[in-house]
Amino acid sequence: MGEARNAALKAKAASRPLALMSTGARNEVLFAMAAALRDSAEAICAANAQDMERARTKGTKDSLLDRLFLDEARVDAMAAGLEALAALPDPVGKVLEERKLYNGIELSRVTVPMGVVAMVYEARPNVTADAAGICLKSGNACVLRGGSLAIDSCVAIADAMHAAAVAAGAPENCITIIRSTDRAQTGELLSLRGLVDVLIPRGGAGLIERCVREAQVPVIETGTGNCHVYVHESADFAKARSIVMNAKTQRTGVCNACESLLVDASVAAKFLPSMLLELAQAGVSIHADKASFDAVAGSDLPDDDKALTLGHMLEASEEDWGREYLDLEISVHVLDGGVAQAIEHINEYGTGHSEAIVAEDAEAAQAFTRGVDAAAVYVNASTRFTDGGEFGLGAEIGISTQKLHVRGPFALEALVTYKYIMRGTGQVRA
Amino acid sequence: MGEARNAALKAKAASRPLALMSTGARNEVLFAMAAALRDSAEAICAANAQDMERARTKGTKDSLLDRLFLDEARVDAMAAGLEALAALPDPVGKVLEERKLYNGIELSRVTVPMGVVAMVYEARPNVTADAAGICLKSGNACVLRGGSLAIDSCVAIADAMHAAAVAAGAPENCITIIRSTDRAQTGELLSLRGLVDVLIPRGGAGLIERCVREAQVPVIETGTGNCHVYVHESADFAKARSIVMNAKTQRTGVCNACESLLVDASVAAKFLPSMLLELAQAGVSIHADKASFDAVAGSDLPDDDKALTLGHMLEASEEDWGREYLDLEISVHVLDGGVAQAIEHINEYGTGHSEAIVAEDAEAAQAFTRGVDAAAVYVNASTRFTDGGEFGLGAEIGISTQKLHVRGPFALEALVTYKYIMRGTGQVRA
Numbered sequence: 117m118g119e120a121r122n123a124a125l126k127a128k129a130a131s132r133p134l135a136l137m138s139t140g141a142r143n144e145v146l147f148a149m150a151a152a153l154r155d156s157a158e159a160i161c162a163a164n165a166q167d168m169e170r171a172r173t174k175g176t177k178d179s180l181l182d183r184l185f186l187d188e189a190r191v192d193a194m195a196a197g198l199e200a201l202a203a204l205p206d207p208v209g210k211v212l213e214e215r216k217l218y219n220g221i222e223l224s225r226v227t228v229p230m231g232v233v234a235m236v237y238e239a240r241p242n243v244t245a246d247a248a249g250i251c252l253k254s255g256n257a258c259v260l261r262g263g264s265l266a267i268d269s270c271v272a273i274a275d276a277m278h279a280a281a282v283a284a285g286a287p288e289n290c291i292t293i294i295r296s297t298d299r300a301q302t303g304e305l306l307s308l309r310g311l312v313d314v315l316i317p318r319g320g321a322g323l324i325e326r327c328v329r330e331a332q333v334p335v336i337e338t339g340t341g342n343c344h345v346y347v348h349e350s351a352d353f354a355k356a357r358s359i360v361m362n363a364k365t366q367r368t369g370v371c372n373a374c375e376s377l378l379v380d381a382s383v384a385a386k387f388l389p390s391m392l393l394e395l396a397q398a399g400v401s402i403h404a405d406k407a408s409f410d411a412v413a414g415s416d417l418p419d420d421d422k423a424l425t426l427g428h429m430l431e432a433s434e435e436d437w438g439r440e441y442l443d444l445e446i447s448v449h450v451l452d453g454g455v456a457q458a459i460e461h462i463n464e465y466g467t468g469h470s471e472a473i474v475a476e477d478a479e480a481a482q483a484f485t486r487g488v489d490a491a492a493v494y495v496n497a498s499t500r501f502t503d504g505g506e507f508g509l510g511a512e513i514g515i516s517t518q519k520l521h522v523r524g525p526f527a528l529e530a531l532v533t534y535k536y537i538m539r540g541t542g543q544v545r546a
Numbered sequence: 547m548g549e550a551r552n553a554a555l556k557a558k559a560a561s562r563p564l565a566l567m568s569t570g571a572r573n574e575v576l577f578a579m580a581a582a583l584r585d586s587a588e589a590i591c592a593a594n595a596q597d598m599e600r601a602r603t604k605g606t607k608d609s610l611l612d613r614l615f616l617d618e619a620r621v622d623a624m625a626a627g628l629e630a631l632a633a634l635p636d637p638v639g640k641v642l643e644e645r646k647l648y649n650g651i652e653l654s655r656v657t658v659p660m661g662v663v664a665m666v667y668e669a670r671p672n673v674t675a676d677a678a679g680i681c682l683k684s685g686n687a688c689v690l691r692g693g694s695l696a697i698d699s700c701v702a703i704a705d706a707m708h709a710a711a712v713a714a715g716a717p718e719n720c721i722t723i724i725r726s727t728d729r730a731q732t733g734e735l736l737s738l739r740g741l742v743d744v745l746i747p748r749g750g751a752g753l754i755e756r757c758v759r760e761a762q763v764p765v766i767e768t769g770t771g772n773c774h775v776y777v778h779e780s781a782d783f784a785k786a787r788s789i790v791m792n793a794k795t796q797r798t799g800v801c802n803a804c805e806s807l808l809v810d811a812s813v814a815a816k817f818l819p820s821m822l823l824e825l826a827q828a829g830v831s832i833h834a835d836k837a838s839f840d841a842v843a844g845s846d847l848p849d850d851d852k853a854l855t856l857g858h859m860l861e862a863s864e865e866d867w868g869r870e871y872l873d874l875e876i877s878v879h880v881l882d883g884g885v886a887q888a889i890e891h892i893n894e895y896g897t898g899h900s901e902a903i904v905a906e907d908a909e910a911a912q913a914f915t916r917g918v919d920a921a922a923v924y925v926n927a928s929t930r931f932t933d934g935g936e937f938g939l940g941a942e943i944g945i946s947t948q949k950l951h952v953r954g955p956f957a958l959e960a961l962v963t964y965k966y967i968m969r970g971t972g973q974v975r976a
Binding site for chain 1: 562565566645647648649651653658660661739743744758759762764765766767782784785788789791792793796889890893911915916917919920921922923924925926927928930931932936937938948949950951953954963964965966967968969970971972973974975
């Protein structure tokens, strides 16, 4: 038996008493975990220093090193995150329905913890605290599988939280972490039908891909976002420019950033030149179709601006319509089929994440919101709002791009299931 | 490209216009499909005769032949099923929440069809009509994959329904069926990430096992039921006997039948002899532990009854605690740890389906309903009630033994997801 199975078996055993803990008791445990992180900050940072050294030796790039790095302030932020969880409403024990059946049996359907939640993530030590906290809050035992680069940090964080949780009354093994960095342990974890009730990968496309392909346990797929902004001929151009700039440039490495701009042919000549100039001024590379080139070339932009804009434009290939750049890059496509073509294009190339129309015409907006198949469909607003915090959800776990169980940003509610409780007086089936 | 991928691509294209059809229009399509089944009854029965002949040649056993067989009455029953679906409430278009965000964006969350639903089933031609109807009702395009033994019947049914649906205004390919009986097509179907939004296997353990193990698309696992009846020391014995007899013998080949009887040691001597006699009289084989043998042997049952009972008893091995007999067989286990041990035993050996306690003691009943991890937990009622019809759900699709998305009996509501519609006035993220 590998370590993953062993951890899941222990977590399963812990999940039984954990599910019976009261809301107050679970919140007390979260406070104890937070205090333990602060008390262990020095030890956690020392473990992190070992990870950092190994990562540097391996030539890890700076952006990853920054995600890996911990100092006291970052440990404190993890602790504060656990305390914030304690303040949220309990997703467990909600009565979803109550009714009497024809035969007198009283049916009630009540939310209960999933049981064992597995979280697979990359070299971000803070996810260890976040994942354990979210699971504890929702009454679930967890199996954590962090990235190998961050293993010492993750183990130090998990051990500190676990000891404090048990001391505060939580069952032994309510938090388990896989210590081996052997890749095969991830495979084993993905295979644990009956032991792992749900697995959530949190990380890049490669990690998610592997989990979805290999998993025999239920998975919530959080994924990539090839998000579009479609500028309808009825658009208010000022709104459109501000939405496109925000969705493309406010933060580029995120799944809800805009990757593709669609523009109605009837307004391309009026709208595109100044729009693409603004993008070019912001340093955005523009993968443009021929009509977009024509709009800029034939425009009355001053020569310098025109040169700057064209200097940022590249010829788009069909591949560009499906690309998630996650960078200062965008594709631009002029459509002559109106909202129907925009819907078709988005349903073909989009990833079902976040899609926006800019339009003053209410009918076009309605056709778009009805026709586009995505978790979040926006009218006259930036795609960047697809986020648990912006949606008012409390503690976001991720953004689901599947349709089963949860779609779009999801939080604690995704970690509970329900149970039918049926109270009879001796009823048997006829 | 194999037939499965081709069918799913076509279904995906059909899913777009289908999702936009009104409730009334979809119900009209269901009526047209029902009429077409009645009109095509002769052709369907002729196709079925070919399946039956092939099946007989292969030496298929009678119970399977009966499931495979169609006559006009059975075709009529399928048509009536479609009409009954039309009368049910529409699961699509429900507003789950509506609120204004801090920034003025109006958020609404609305149920929408999944898109493409794949149904994999065995040699029961009637599932073809049922599955297509459920998908059409919920606005989903479907890919049907029936068992090879029933292929001619399934194709005839699907073709008749599809032609009528299209004539009544549904999009071409709203119902697709895989015609090849090559096993590899099932594998291809299971791999179609991005094309199949959810896959539901309906059939025996082997089929479900394969789907869950191989699928890269989201699956709803419907599964086996190793259901227990636990007789607490506070039980009303008359209720207990009637519940056990009903749960074990009313129908044996079903997942909500009782497979294991647990009895508190303190009442074993009083309760078990007459209970096991009644089971023996009903022809039930009893896999019993030593304490159960002792209870019968030491009882004051008349000699004939005692002999009859003991004649139906076999020594149970630990394996029996985990077996789903689906037959006139039961395991019996005497517990000396009360309700806590019953909960532990059930959580160890159960399949999370349906579990019952018979008890007059309210505290014991509450401990049981809280502690047992199953879709449906009964107090003083038969496990046989776990059924969409009995729960008042309308058209049951199956009984989920997973915790993601749906648990227990599920119906049309399981085939919709939701979409966030966000209406702004130019908002961008700060």
